[in-house]
Amino acid sequence: MADPQRPPAVRGATAAARTPRPLWRELGDAIRGTSADYTKIPLRRAVLLLAVPMVLELVLESTFAVVDILFVAKLGPSAVATVGLTETFLFLLYAIGIGLAMAVTAVVARRVGEGDRRSAAVSAAQAVWLAALASLPFTVVGVVWARELLQLMGADAWTLTHGVRYLQWMLGGNLVIMLLFVCNAIFRGAGDAAVAMRVLWVANGLNIVLDPILIFGFGPIPALGVEGAAIATVIGRGAGVAMQLWILLRGSRHIRVAAAQLALEVATLWHIARTSLGGIGQMIVAMTAWIFLMRILAAIGSEAVAGATIAIRLMMFTLMPAWGMSNAAATLVGQNLGAGAPGRAEAAVWRIGWINMLFTVAVSVLFFLFPRELIGIFTAERAVVDVGAEWLRILSYSYFVYGWWMVSVQAFNGAGDTVTPTKINLVFFWLIQIPLAWLLALQLELQATGVFWAVFVSETSVGLFTLWLFTRGGWKTARV
Numbered sequence: 001m002a003d004p005q006r007p008p009a010v011r012g013a014t015a016a017a018r019t020p021r022p023l024w025r026e027l028g029d030a031i032r033g034t035s036a037d038y039t040k041i042p043l044r045r046a047v048l049l050l051a052v053p054m055v056l057e058l059v060l061e062s063t064f065a066v067v068d069i070l071f072v073a074k075l076g077p078s079a080v081a082t083v084g085l086t087e088t089f090l091f092l093l094y095a096i097g098i099g100l101a102m103a104v105t106a107v108v109a110r111r112v113g114e115g116d117r118r119s120a121a122v123s124a125a126q127a128v129w130l131a132a133l134a135s136l137p138f139t140v141v142g143v144v145w146a147r148e149l150l151q152l153m154g155a156d157a158w159t160l161t162h163g164v165r166y167l168q169w170m171l172g173g174n175l176v177i178m179l180l181f182v183c184n185a186i187f188r189g190a191g192d193a194a195v196a197m198r199v200l201w202v203a204n205g206l207n208i209v210l211d212p213i214l215i216f217g218f219g220p221i222p223a224l225g226v227e228g229a230a231i232a233t234v235i236g237r238g239a240g241v242a243m244q245l246w247i248l249l250r251g252s253r254h255i256r257v258a259a260a261q262l263a264l265e266v267a268t269l270w271h272i273a274r275t276s277l278g279g280i281g282q283m284i285v286a287m288t289a290w291i292f293l294m295r296i297l298a299a300i301g302s303e304a305v306a307g308a309t310i311a312i313r314l315m316m317f318t319l320m321p322a323w324g325m326s327n328a329a330a331t332l333v334g335q336n337l338g339a340g341a342p343g344r345a346e347a348a349v350w351r352i353g354w355i356n357m358l359f360t361v362a363v364s365v366l367f368f369l370f371p372r373e374l375i376g377i378f379t380a381e382r383a384v385v386d387v388g389a390e391w392l393r394i395l396s397y398s399y400f401v402y403g404w405w406m407v408s409v410q411a412f413n414g415a416g417d418t419v420t421p422t423k424i425n426l427v428f429f430w431l432i433q434i435p436l437a438w439l440l441a442l443q444l445e446l447q448a449t450g451v452f453w454a455v456f457v458s459e460t461s462v463g464l465f466t467l468w469l470f471t472r473g474g475w476k477t478a479r480v
Contacts, residue, residue, distance in 0.1 A: 031056070033194030035253045038332060039113055039339035047351055050193050050331055055324035057184075057197035062320035064204035069313045071211050072229055073378045077306040078156055079226045080379070081298075082163035084309030085153045086170055088294045091287035093138050093171070097178045099280030099418070100131060101185035103272055105327075106334050106416040108189030110480045112254065113338020124186040124248065125261045126269040130276075131182040135175040142171020154298035162226060169230035176237040183244035188331055190255035195247055203240025207232050275480060278418030282425055289429035293451055296441050304448045307387025310378045314388075315395065318363045319402060322356045326406040329353075330414030334480075337415055342476040349411045349470070356403030364399035367392040387448050394452045398460040405463030408470040416480035424466055433458035 029036075030052035038046045072079050104127045111120035141149075146167040150159055180203065184196040213221055214228030224231065248257045297304040329352045336345040366374070375388035409421050433454055440450025 031194060031197070033192060033253055036191075038191050039335050039341060039344070043344060043348060043351065046332060047328060047348060050188075050191070050328035051325050051352065053193040053197035054188065054327045055321045057193070057200045058320035058324040058327075060204045061200050062317035064207050065313050066317045067208050068211055068229055068233070069310060070378055071215050072226055073306075073310070075215070075226060076158075077302050077379070077381055077384055078158035079162070080306040080309050080384075081156065081302045082150075082159045082166055082226050083229070084294060084305045084312075085150060085155055085159065085298070086163070086167045087309070088153060088291040089142070089149060089167070090170060090174075090177075091290055092284065093135075093174050093177060094181075095283035095287040096134050096280050097131070097181035099278075099283045100127065100134065100178075100272075100276045101181045102279035102282075102330075102413040102418055103127075103276030103416075104182055104185040105189035105330055106414055106418075106480050107272060107275060108186055108255070109191075109331050109334025109414065110338040110416065112190050113335035117255065120190060120255055121257045122261050122265060122268055123272060124190075124255060125257050125263075126265055127182050127186060127272055128179065128245075128248075128262075129264060130269055130273055131178045132175060135178040138171050138174045142174065143168050146171070153295060156302050165227040166230045169227065169234055173230075173234035173238075176234060176241050179241045179244070180237050183241065183248065186248065186255065187244075187252065188327055189334060190252070191331060191335065192252045192254045193328070193331070195252050199240045199243050199247075202243055203236045205236075206239055207236035210235060275416065275418070278420075278422050279413060282413075282418055282422040285422060285425040285429050289425075289433050292434045293437055293455070296437055296451055297448060300441070300447050303381065303383040304387050306379070306381070307375070307384045307389075308391060308448065308451075310375055310384065311388040311391040311395075314374055314392065318367075319360075319406070322359055322403050322406055325352050325356050325359075326410040329407050330410040333411050333414035333475075334416070337476065337478075345411075345415075345476070346473075349407055353404050353407040353467075356407050357400050358403075360403040361400045364396040367396035367399065371396075390449060391452045391455075394456050398456060398463075401460050401463035404467045405459075408467045411470055412466075412475050412478075415475040415478040417475045417478035420469065420475070421466065424462060424469070428458050428462035428465070432461070 030049045033053070034049060036046070036049060038050065069080065069083060072083055104123070107123050108120045111117070111123060146164045147160060150163060150167060155163065180199075184199060187193065187196040187199075210232035211229055212218075214224050214232050215226070216228075217223030248255070249259070250256070294305065294308070297308050329349050332348040333345040336342070336348070371389035371392035372385055374392060375385045379385060412418065412421050436457060437451045437454035440446045440454055441448065442450075444450060446453070
């Protein structure tokens with residue numbers, strides 16, 4: 001009897017694999033999505049079909065991050081600092097959301113690679129429940145203690161007056177952020193990268209349209225200032241989540257969740273939660289390290305926080321294509337390990353790693369040559385430009401390492417080994433980056449410069465070490 005969960009097979013796949021197709025047709029397939037089996041088609045085509053939509057998906061995500069801060073920067077350095085300080089708490093949320101997403105991608109990809117699409121669908125449904133449960137504590141804390149959280153981070157008087165509502169909206173509406181992470185991880189793991197791309201296009205496109213309207217006002221809509229940026233984000237991402245859930249229930253090319261599978265299955269939910277612990281720990285270590293860095297910068301001044309916030313948004317913008325490539329590596333590793341092809345999984349990582357390195361080298365040249373011009377796009381405040389430009393220049397010295405770091409980390413995560421990167425992050429971020437930043441910035445009085453050099457030393461080291469550990473091959477035996 002045919003499996004009702006399995007989408008229709010692609011006829012003539014073997015013949016198509018033997019016949020070279022024009023690049024423009026391949027790109028069209030990547031954007032539309034296909035039912036191709038990524039464990040059997042030529043590796044070059046598998047990388048293309050997965051990487052192109054993942055890169056386009058994250059390019060728009062990063063575009064929104066830059067456009068958002070561009071609008072907020074018009075309200076002044078304290079408004080930018082409000083966004084930066086709020087993001088320190090959102091980073092904890094992102095740690096859980098991304099950690100869950102890592103586990104979901106690994107589990108769904110492994111089940112799809114094994115040919116068990118029904119179990120993949122059940123896992124997807126339980127992941128949605130888990131995301132909803134994980135969002136509740138953040139909602140309560142964000143709504144009730146927003147002012148106290150900003151005071152804890154050393155916010156200035158302007159932020160405590162105007163920024164509380166921004167934090168309440170962002171943390172209070174965090175459910176849409178959590179579901180956006182997890183549902184797109186389901187689609188990526190199943191091989192439906194084009195669906196994840198379209199969802200983020202809708203969510204972030206709506207954000208971009210609403211941002212200036214709600215921040216500065218339009219017609220009968222009043223100017224809400226920095227609070228308007230948060231409302232635009234919640235509305236845009238909420239629309240994306242509605243689209244995700246509709247597609248999951250209707251069925252995409254590689255996965256469909258039947259209504260009956262939405263019932264809680266504690267065993268499966270617990271398996272995903274247990275698998276995600278390593279990924280959550282991995283991200284919490286990295287994100288809390290960033291919180292400590294922002295606290296150090298806040299002690300230096302709002303200009304330091306604002307300059308760092310703009311620089312990190314530019315960094316996010318330029319790294320998103322590399323993250324898209326790395327996400328493709330995670331899917332290919334998970335599915336090919338499930339299909340019993342570890343050699344093909346490793347070959348995919350090396351192919352994507354070289355592409356990532358070439359891309360990040362090109363970006364590093366821009367950071368080195370035009371740091372002040374890039375920061376100057378967002379603000380005319382000289383002190384803010386000085387801080388942000390310095391960080392971009394320091395980043396440029398080793399930016400190429402980031403490309404290899406991302407793809408090697410995602411190889412571990414796609415294989416289901418999220419514990420190893422957690423241990424690595426613990427050493428390099430908590431035991432090296434934070435103490436070194438504190439020593440250089442505050443004790444040796446290098447101010448923001450000390451923080452940036454601490455980031456350079458720790459993140460260059462962690463990238464090289466993670467790549468070396470990948471070459472040892474232990475990830476090939478991970479079980480999900």
